[in-house]
Amino acid sequence: MTGPSTGAMRGRAALRPALALLLLALLGALLFRLIEIRTDMADFLPPAATPEAAFLLGELRDGAATTLLLVGLEGAGAPGGAEVPELARVSKAMGAALRDGGLFAFVGNGTGDLTEGEQALLFRYRYLLSPAQGIFEVPALRQGLEALLDGLRSSLSGVLSRLGFADPTGVFLEMLRGWLGGSTVTMKEGAWFAGGEGLPRALLVARSRAAGTDMEGQREASEAVRAAFAGAGPKGVRLLLSGPGVFAASAAAAVKADVERVSILSGALLLGFLVWRYRSGAMLLAAGVPLLAGSLAGAVAVALVFGRVQGAALGFGVTMLGVAVDYPILLLTARRPEEALGAAARRIWPTLRLAAGAAALGLVAMMASGFPGLAQLGLFGAAGLLVGVAVTRWGLPRLLQSEAVVARPLPAPVLRALGGLRGQRALAGGVVALSVAWLAVAGLPRWEDDIARLSPVPEAERNLDGELRTQLGAPDVRHLVALRGRSEEAVLRASERVGDALAPLLADGRLGGLDLPSRYLPSRAAQEVRQAAMPTPEVLSARLAEAMAGLPFRPEAFAPFLAAVEDSRTLPLLDLGALAAAPLISARLSPMLSRRGEGWQGLGLLSGVADAGAVRAAVAGLRDPGILFVDVKGETEGMIAATTRGALLWCGVGALAVLALLAAGLRGPLPALLRAAPIAGAVLVVLAVLSATGERLTPFHLAALLLMAGVGLDYALFLGRAEPDPTEAARTLAAVLTCTVTTLLTFGMLALCATPVLHGIGLTVSVGVAAAFLLALGLAPRAGRSIP
Template sequence: MTAGPTRARRIAVLLLWLAVVLAGAGIISRTQFSGDLSAFLPASPDARQRVLIEQVQSGVASRTLMLGVEGGRDAAQRAEVSRALGKAMRASGLYEQVQNGDTSELQEAGTFVFDHRYQLSPEVNPARFTVDGLRDAIYDTLSLLGTPAGNIVKPLLERDPTGETQRIAEGLIPASSPRSEEGVWASRSAPRAMLLATTRASGSDIDAQGAAVARVQTEFDRITQGMGADAPRLLLSGTPVFSVQSRDKIKGEAVHLAVVGALVMGCLLLLAFASPRALVIALLPVLTGVVAGTAAVALVFGSVHGLTMGFGSTLIGETVDYAIYYLIQARGAAVAGTGWQRWRDQNWPTVRLGLLTSVCGFAALLFSGFPGLAQLGVFSIAGLVAAALATRHGLPMLAPDGATGIGMRRHMARLAGGIVMAMPRLRWAFAALAIGAVGVLAWQGGELWRASLSDMSPISKASQTLDAQLRSDIGASDGGTLVVVQAADAQSVLRAAEAAGHRLDALVENGQLSGYDTVTRMLPSVATQQARIASLPDVATLRARLGQAINGMPLQPARFEPFIAAVDAARTQAPFTREALIDGPLGPVVNALFYERPGGGWSALISLHTTERFDTGQLAAALAPLPEVQVVDIGRELGSLYTRYLHDAFVQVMLGALAVVVLLGIYLRSLRRLVAVCQPLLLAVVLTLGGMAVLNVPLGILHLVGLLLIVAVGSNYALFFDQLQQTGRADEDTLASLMLANLTTVVSFGLIAISDIPALSSIGRIVAPGALLALLLSAAFTRSGVMRAPAKN
């Protein structure tokens, strides 16, 4: 005679369970996964942080690729490959601009600059066209005829004797551009041709960035095909490369950890149950939890960060515990088919309370001001709840009396019983260690929490070194300090950028800056263009002044009639705006430095080229009178962000801990029992932190998440020991389930601890020892004499 669930109920529950999992899988299949760390930037930033986040997500730095064509037969071959690769990249349409020093495709840009030279040249002012001004300008131009620049200047002498085109070109040359070899950019320190490209796609669109990065490699392979052993090799770096590498590495590591973790735990469960069927059943709540957690994040946030997906591996360590508790504790019922009812009545309340304490702990993350941290909270809560409900309602339909196989469980129970009886003798040793840990933590103080936001990045040191080398070769700004101009409309931004430029010129003169790049060199404000045009004299005045200016020079006035005609024509030129440049050859450069902000208004980015004498404080002081201009010290802002991030996380963890204590107090209704349950959890956290301090491990945000997991996992152990204390005697199956659950948790997080992803390994290194300590301490602080030899079922 059996008393298991009815067939109709079994079918209904299993079909509902399957439908929920399939629905979650359907949501996941349409979900976008991201890998950039901007998810771990604040959702409600201040003004400077908002500038930083905009640049991280869609600024020019987030879209810049640096390429090196290294080795090969000789410089000529590298130059040939560089030109062919640049041409192919421009033709692809994936890149806003591609620069490699090849000027063969810049004729159109040169024509525009020449035609609008009197609007673009910063030297155009009333003094420029006085007799003295004209004489000095023409002398400067003539002095260039005997230099390498003479070949460029000579054809323009009759039409541009004052050298406005030359002056504009000088301003557009990067302050620290690479040297030229065989007509293309080349490294100063290695046999390497250099290219610089900016992708069209936003920096936050990782899929599009991946396509752009892959296209570079595809075109390079095509160009170098057939070159044999002499073929050069491609070096590629930049934020798009890092974003793609991060996403792929996180996804690959998450799959790797899930597979390896499932295999290792599968072996452990097979040893424990000696039943493949029990193994499959035990893993079903885990699968349900991961699917539910991922789908919940996708629904709430619209996308899933790679670290959140990797965090799914950590859920295996706890969600499998629910199945272990059920499969072991539901066995041995007096009447076949009623084991699930006995477990529901005797053990489910304890598991449910452990679940609720975990939910309370992770609920604190939901209120984080950082989307990435909130994602972890949503993922954890949804995953744990789904796994627990699958255990409570689904597993009784599949195994009404738990797992029938014995396997190694009896030996595990005996070992657990011996540990349980021995642990109380060590409680004072644990207490002494805890006091020592508190002393170490007090001595180190805030120095223990010294990890940074960048420590979460999975980018290897080799990739970072290559990036620094290519950045140095190409003379790119290190981006350590940003000057950002913001205003409600485009013209206000341009006027403010011009004012900032005048102040930056002083820093260039005193040697703090080697130069800077600003959009106003290509797109002056309408007011500036009008002022320059207004300074141009009429034909008669210019002809008279020019005649006096060249008096004594070996030049005939008639030779400059084209110049007089050009100035006269320029006097009627209308100012040009961004729209006139956007589709032309200068459009990509303008777009990189001048853009409409996502939230409204306009911004201009001034890129600085600093020297050893550079001082951020003096830069900020120089620009302080300009309210539209902000100086963003990226290092300082990231430090400020992380300080706020860490503070908020501490507050959230403490609130979560308080919620756990309140929940336990309401349920236990006994101060003595509340202290008995919370004591091992607190000591496990203190001892784990003390161990990290002794090992000099820098702790950060995700270590705090690990502490929450210790409480989440350990609360189950502490509550079961509380339950056993109430009954006064430990039964064999309960001890076996606790030991097996702890073993799978420690092994799962131990695997995560050796992950190549710093963010995941941080969690694993905290939770693996912490979960073991939570079990041992729960046994150690059990009342003496209560835990006798385990009773057999």
């Protein structure tokens, strides 16, 4: 046959697979216009087993704290006050742009904060907001007047001359100090700045309207902050941006960068290997048909059962369907010379369908995990594998001419080396025994119980987040009190009850600090009580005169004080809406008190918990189901442990189901156990490698093990068949080796990723697939012999 005619034949051979791929691509474009792709990562959150866990999951989904963006603005010049005006200008411009953008429910940066208007609001309501008691009694008034006299002789004389005669009790300044708490925020040029030494840093906090698990919404919010910064025309100013939403966007970007880099590298290597192996574009096109058909079938199945498709499940599902590429490789490589492709498909079909059915059955077990995301992933993979193998069996023989694809012979040294390993059961047993010995000495890999360690966000960014939180007075907490009620008032009353219950623990040091929403906004009931306790003008005048005895104050100097108390007795009660005019306090209160659906929710933040049992008992003593003490770390670890137990349980159920299917297909439990032995051995090898490298196990590792088992089962079933003809055995070995290399070129690259999840999946699958191939080869019968 001449060269041009051969090229023309190969071109015609590639035409049908190319048309099939084009048709599937058009179908996919139409399909994904009709199917809703969900990006909410809440689908991958574990189910809650306790009310405390349910609260935590709710906070992760919709909590105000998960939607906060923390912003710092720093200058690039030398320390000093020269940069402050420019930083303040940029902060104000950014705040205005973000408020006008509509993406944020709240933006606080000091603009308008502590101006005369807001100061007047807080100052007017000081006696309703302050929890101080007995301040209008003679002893307290006398103490306040003496402190005022001392202050007027100090550096604070300017402030006290303006405020002291209207508030000789000192309630207003004391209240502001208590509100600011651990925050080092100061006001400069009308904007918030971090206190302390070093370069000046302007601060801004914003809360996006998008839920914390809405990755696209959080990305848009982060981009809006960056756009506002650029639009402010900064001169020598550096933007520092942090917060859960920023972490989510950063993690998504890191994963995307890893995937793109790995896809390009592994794609190039895989393409090069297949071109070398088959010298046929038709082969490359044919291998893509079952994969694309399986992906579309998986998406349709998930959409029909769940009503929508989780984007992450779609991505992982397509990755797991890489197993489907093995099917055309096995068919085309194992085809005998001059054998029609349809005849080859019929010949290997019993083994191929058993392998695909067992792999699909193992994935179906994920549907019972209780995680919508993992359930979708299991259904997607199972449906895709079954359709992929069906397309391989009945579709490819109609798309490809038998003579169009001929595999290049493997190098003789490779065949000899692998032939020497075939049937070396002692060697295979030695590898497994070595793995077991390592696990006995070093122990199994530890389960990961810290979600933060799975994050691809660099440690420097996490440290910046902690620094900004401290400066803004929004510290991370381990312990908190959850408050739920039908109204804002109900939550605030519950907050006050918690404050009373925990006051003894604060007094004796078993609790270091307590921050409650009622600290910033008392309930209406508390405000009414404080109003009722205020003396009439006549009574207060008499007490003030008694308290001033012997002090160098003129009686008329405190007329503003008497007027303020009289005004406070009839003030309209303050609520969250009215307090929103005070950005500094609203910034602290906003994450701690918010509407949630038809009800309201509050957060009490605890610090320095020396006796968690006592705190739990004090909260439980309130006997209010709407008040919960939450140990965040403990509940998180408990959820992860429950998730792990459930995943292990259903992996075990899936393994038993696969064994049952193998026993039925191979007509006996012994052949089933022998075919499953390489998979079990590969699992032990993987666990030993993960233990030796210090990897911690996650549910993603279990998903990767399921994938590895599905791939390895192909190897065990095909290499374990009776092959009386050495040539036939060599052809099968070449087909399985080709599948192994393609899988390693894909998942081996994932092991190089910086993203912990992708790295763990890549390492698990690549080590497992290599071990499954070598163990299946070692346990396989030599040519001319057969195992049961």
